[in-house]
Amino acid sequence: xxxxxxxxxxxxxxxxxxxxxxxxxEIAHRRLDDELLRYELHVYLSPEDEKTRRELQKKKxxxxxxxxxxxxxxAALLN
Numbered sequence: 001x002x003x004x005x006x007x008x009x010x011x012x013x014x015x016x017x018x019x020x021x022x023x024x025x026e027i028a029h030r031r032l033d034d035e036l037l038r039y040e041l042h043v044y045l046s047p048e049d050e051k052t053r054r055e056l057q058k059k060k061x062x063x064x065x066x067x068x069x070x071x072x073x074x075a076a077l078l079n
């Protein structure tokens with residue numbers, strides 16, 4: 001059997017077009033990234049801000065993991 005290697009960018013584009021849920025995950029991931037950037041600009045964070053920043057990082061990572069799994073599934077379908 002011949003395996004076809006499809007780039008991650010192509011898979012992302014395909015999922016973005018065909019799966020509205022994936023597109024929503026990407027948007028949510030970008031929003032969290034933007035929100036985290038605001039925390040990164042501060043030299044000092046209060047304990048509450050630090051807790052919020054860690055929670056945002058965890059949410060962002062969970063979204064990234066979910067998108068990566070969707071990409072793996074899509075790649076498996078094409079092979």
